[in-house]
Amino acid sequence: MRVVVIGGGPAGLAAAGAAAAAGADTVLVDSEPVLGGQFHRGHPQRVDARVRHLANSTVWAVEGMRLHVRTGQADSPSRTGEVLNADAVVLATGAHDRVVPFPGWDLPGVYTAGAAQALAKGQGIAIGQRVVVSGTGPFLLPVAQSLKAVGAEVLRICDANTGLGWLGHPRAASPAKLAELLGYAVRLRSAWRPRTAVVAAHGEDKVNAVTVAKLNPDWTIRSQERIAVDAVCVGHGFTPRLELAVTAGCTLVDGFVAVEHTGATSVPGWYAAGEVTGIGGADLAAAEGEVAGTAAARGSHPSRALAKVRSGRRFAAALAAAHPIRAGWHTWLTDDTLVCRCEEVTYKDLRAAVDLDAAGTRTFKLTSRVGLGLCQGRTCGRAAIDIATALASDRRTFFTPADLQRRPIATPLRLAELASLPEEDL
Amino acid sequence: MRVTIDGVPSQAAQGQTVAGALLAAGRTSWRTTRHAGKPRGVFCGIGVCFDCLVTVNGVADVRACQRVLVDGDDIRTEEP
Ligand SMILES: Cc1cc2nc3c(=O)[nH]c(=O)nc-3n(C[C@H](O)[C@H](O)[C@H](O)COP(=O)(O)OP(=O)(O)OC[C@H]3O[C@@H](n4cnc5c(N)ncnc54)[C@H](O)[C@@H]3O)c2cc1C
Ligand code: FES
Numbered sequence: 001m002r003v004v005v006i007g008g009g010p011a012g013l014a015a016a017g018a019a020a021a022a023g024a025d026t027v028l029v030d031s032e033p034v035l036g037g038q039f040h041r042g043h044p045q046r047v048d049a050r051v052r053h054l055a056n057s058t059v060w061a062v063e064g065m066r067l068h069v070r071t072g073q074a075d076s077p078s079r080t081g082e083v084l085n086a087d088a089v090v091l092a093t094g095a096h097d098r099v100v101p102f103p104g105w106d107l108p109g110v111y112t113a114g115a116a117q118a119l120a121k122g123q124g125i126a127i128g129q130r131v132v133v134s135g136t137g138p139f140l141l142p143v144a145q146s147l148k149a150v151g152a153e154v155l156r157i158c159d160a161n162t163g164l165g166w167l168g169h170p171r172a173a174s175p176a177k178l179a180e181l182l183g184y185a186v187r188l189r190s191a192w193r194p195r196t197a198v199v200a201a202h203g204e205d206k207v208n209a210v211t212v213a214k215l216n217p218d219w220t221i222r223s224q225e226r227i228a229v230d231a232v233c234v235g236h237g238f239t240p241r242l243e244l245a246v247t248a249g250c251t252l253v254d255g256f257v258a259v260e261h262t263g264a265t266s267v268p269g270w271y272a273a274g275e276v277t278g279i280g281g282a283d284l285a286a287a288e289g290e291v292a293g294t295a296a297a298r299g300s301h302p303s304r305a306l307a308k309v310r311s312g313r314r315f316a317a318a319l320a321a322a323h324p325i326r327a328g329w330h331t332w333l334t335d336d337t338l339v340c341r342c343e344e345v346t347y348k349d350l351r352a353a354v355d356l357d358a359a360g361t362r363t364f365k366l367t368s369r370v371g372l373g374l375c376q377g378r379t380c381g382r383a384a385i386d387i388a389t390a391l392a393s394d395r396r397t398f399f400t401p402a403d404l405q406r407r408p409i410a411t412p413l414r415l416a417e418l419a420s421l422p423e424e425d426l
Numbered sequence: 427m428r429v430t431i432d433g434v435p436s437q438a439a440q441g442q443t444v445a446g447a448l449l450a451a452g453r454t455s456w457r458t459t460r461h462a463g464k465p466r467g468v469f470c471g472i473g474v475c476f477d478c479l480v481t482v483n484g485v486a487d488v489r490a491c492q493r494v495l496v497d498g499d500d501i502r503t504e505e506p
Contacts, residue, residue, distance in 0.1 A: 031473070033441075033494055038472070074473070074492035077485060096474045108455035108467045115471025115491075123446035205465050206454050341469070342476065344461045374476035379469070 003296045004029065004067055004086040006059050006244060009037020010282040011274025012092035013047055014289030015296070019090070020050040022299025027051070027084060029069055031058045031411075037094055038114065039282035042121040054082075060411045062247050065089065065269055070413065077414045081421060088269050088296035091245055091257065092289060095238035095275035099135070100329045101383050103337045104201030104210075105234065113143045113235025120146040127152070128231025132210055134158040134198035135235040137323040141184035143233065144191065155227060157188060158196040158212060160219055160236075161323050177281070177315060198232055199224065199332040207232060219328025236325055239382060240276045243410040261306065263292025271296045280316030287312055330390055339387060340380040342373020350384065354391040364388060376407055427497040438495045445471070445478055445490035448503070456480060456490075456503035465505065480504075 003019040005012045008030030016028040028035075028051050034044035035053065047053055054071060061068040065086045072079030097112035104110065111119075111127050113135055119125040120143075131152045133144045136159050144154045185192070193212075199221060200211040210232050213224040245257045251266035252258060256278050263271040273292035274285035287308035294302050333339075335348040345368050353368035364370070370384045371377025377384070427438045431451060438447050445468050448456055455465035457479055469477040471491050478490040481502040 031492075073494070073496075075485070075488040076493075096470060096472060106464060106466075108465050111468060112470050115468055118471040118491075119446070119449065119468070122441075123443060123449070125446055125449050127449075341466075344459055344464070374479075375474060379475045 001025065001087045001297065002027070002085070003088045003090065003293065004084050005090040005092060005293065006030075006067070007037065007092035007094055007274070008032060008035040008045075008047075008053070009092060009094045009274060009285065010039050011094070011276075011285035011289035011292075012037065012090070013045055014286040015090040015092055015271075015273055015293030016051045016053075016289075017048045018290045018293030018299065018302065019088075019297040020048045022294055022297035024088075024297035024299075026293075026297070027054065027086075029054045029057045029059055029067070029084070031056070031074075038118070039285075041118055057082075058411045059244060060409055060413060062089075062244055070411075070417065075412075075414070077416045079417060081417075086269070088271065089248075090263070090289070090292050090296050091248075091250075091265070091270065091272040091276055092274045092285075092292075093241040093244060093276050094285075095240045095279060096378065097235045098237050098239045098325075098382055099234050099379070100236050100325065101337060101339050101380070102199050102201070102329070102332045103334050104203070104207065106338050106341050107201050107203050107207045108205065109203065109207035109229075109231045110201050111231065111233045113139060113233045114238075116231075116233035117143045117146055120150045124150055126150040127233060128229065129153060130155055130229045130231075132156045132158065132198055132212065132227060132229050132232045133234075134160075134196075134210075134212075134232065135237075136160045136325070137235065137237050138181055138319060139235055139237075141181065141188060143235070144188050145184060147233075152231075154188070154191050155229065156196070156212060157192045158198060159192070159194050159323075160197045160215055160326070160329075162194045177283075197329075197332075198234060201232055202226075206230075213332075216328065217326070219326035220331050221328075237320075237323060238275060238279050239378075240279075242276060243407045245270075245272065245276060246406055247408055247410070259292075261291075261309070262295035263288060264295060278313065278316055279320065280312050284309065284312030284316060325386075327386070327390060330387060333387075339384055340368075340370045340373060340377075342375050342379075343369040343371075345370045345380075345384075347387065350387050351391055354388055374412075427495060429495050429497070429499040429501060431501045432503055438499075442495050443491055444480055444482065444488070444493045444495060444499075444501055447495060447501070448480075448490060453503075456505050458505060 036045040057071040097114040257272040271292040273288035290305040455467040
């Protein structure tokens with residue numbers, strides 16, 4: 001029995017280890033040169049020696065249980081191809097930052113919170129000397145901590161919510177998680193400001209200041225001040241990387257891959273674990289990976305991991321409830337604020353497309369060109385849906401998350417690579 | 427490792443990405459957008475946004491945040 005695990009973060013690592021331990025012939029495919037995913041960046045991980053690890057390898061298309069892989073340096077035309085036939089697949093492709101747009105968010109010097117974290121942990125680079133961290137969610141705290149560790153001065157940590165909502169769900173929290181969060185809170189409290197946000201970034205060719213606003217509970221602006229910075233990083237939670245799940249036909253619920261307690265998706269033979277199934281941090285991702293890897297290999301029930309998954313999901317739900325995205329951010333936008341960074345589609349352009357009474361996703365996208373650029377809507381998609389839906393005042397539904405993630409080619413290939421694919425590979 | 431960035435020789439460390447090297451050299455943007463000509467550098471840092479494109483050894487449109495440097499790499503940006 002062959003299990004292929006896609007993604008080498010905490011979830012995929014645990015899934016591959018568990019599948020191999022249960023006796024399956026296990027392959028772990030990961031795009032990064034070293035294992036560990038987002039959480040372990042800078043601290044390469046090892047996997048069970050029985051697992052065949054394909055590094056620098058990306059699954060770019062799926063057809064049933066056939067997975068198409070390219071291996072080699074990022075975006076290189078000399079990558080080589082391989083087709084893997086799987087008896088079971090564990091999808092553990094993780095997530096990327098969600099960012100709500102604001103005027104100036106496309107200026108150099110404005111980064112996602114994940115980018116600030118990845119550059120600090122992976123490259124030892126501080127995005128700036130005077131930095132403001134903004135967004136919502138507990139992830140802002142480790143990011144601020146990492147920035148300080150590489151020498152940045154963190155002027156403010158702005159959470160648009162109070163950040164304390166999860167205290168209302170004490171039963172949901174694991175003691176270790178609570179201790180970790182409280183530890184950050186103590187070390188970072190002088191910079192931490194609840195109910196505030198960076199609502200604009202200023203500068204010509206690079207950010208030199210931000211407007212930090214005090215917010216109402218619905219995220220509309222109460223008052224604002226200007227702060228000189230040389231960098232800012234922003235994160236409003238995470239968006240799962242769903243393209244393979246969508247191509248495989250997995251049912252989504254609330255924008256995540258729907259899974260049973262075993263990690264089984266709606267498609268026979270396809271399992272999912274980690275942040276593609278919900279945002280809950282590395283420990284939960286690893287527990288889910290162990291459960292899904294075991295189930296994929298038809299191993300025996302890992303009851304300790306299952307219990308961890310249950311408590312981890314309760315904590316994740318409490319955190320999510322404490323860090324909602326409130327519609328008041330739409331009021332931060334000006335006519336010429338970019339929503340789609342690739343095709344340079346502004347808020348005004350989106351309004352014009354909605355006014356044309358476009359009938360749904362495809363026409364709306366084609367009229368405005370939102371999400372049609374290189375990133376294919378990965379960066380702006382959620383924001384564009386929210387804006388279009390609000391502007392249309394519920395008269396129409398514009399897209400579903402699956403529409404946004406429908407990218408049969410999950411990662412761009414070069415024309416030369418496509419041309420050189422052997423026929424049976426297509 | 428030795429690499430060149432826009433024709434200027436420089437040293438690179440094992441595991442350093444093209445974006446890491448450009449940022450370490452004080453560059454925050456190295457490309458402009460097609461329509462408005464706005465500057466772009468790193469945004470997402472993990473290969474999702476395609477803001478950070480550079481030319482590596484003559485191959486255009488390589489994501490700087492994903493491409494790990496190897497000895498002898500010739501990096502060209504649109505905006506030296
Ligand atoms: C940029 C960033 C930095 C983060 N840093 C931290 C942190 O420091 N601390 C923290 O607690 N949380 C961090 N997080 C949150 C983090 O996502 C989770 O805590 C945890 O890493 C999730 O584990 P995972 O296994 O589900 O996914 P990930 O760790 O995201 O792993 C997914 C892996 O799948 C690979 N992959 C994706 N698509 C494909 C494909 N098609 N083919 C092959 N491989 C593929 C990716 O390259 C990646 O290695 C970060 C998130 C982001 C986006
Ligand atoms: S910074 Fe987003 S792809 Fe490189």
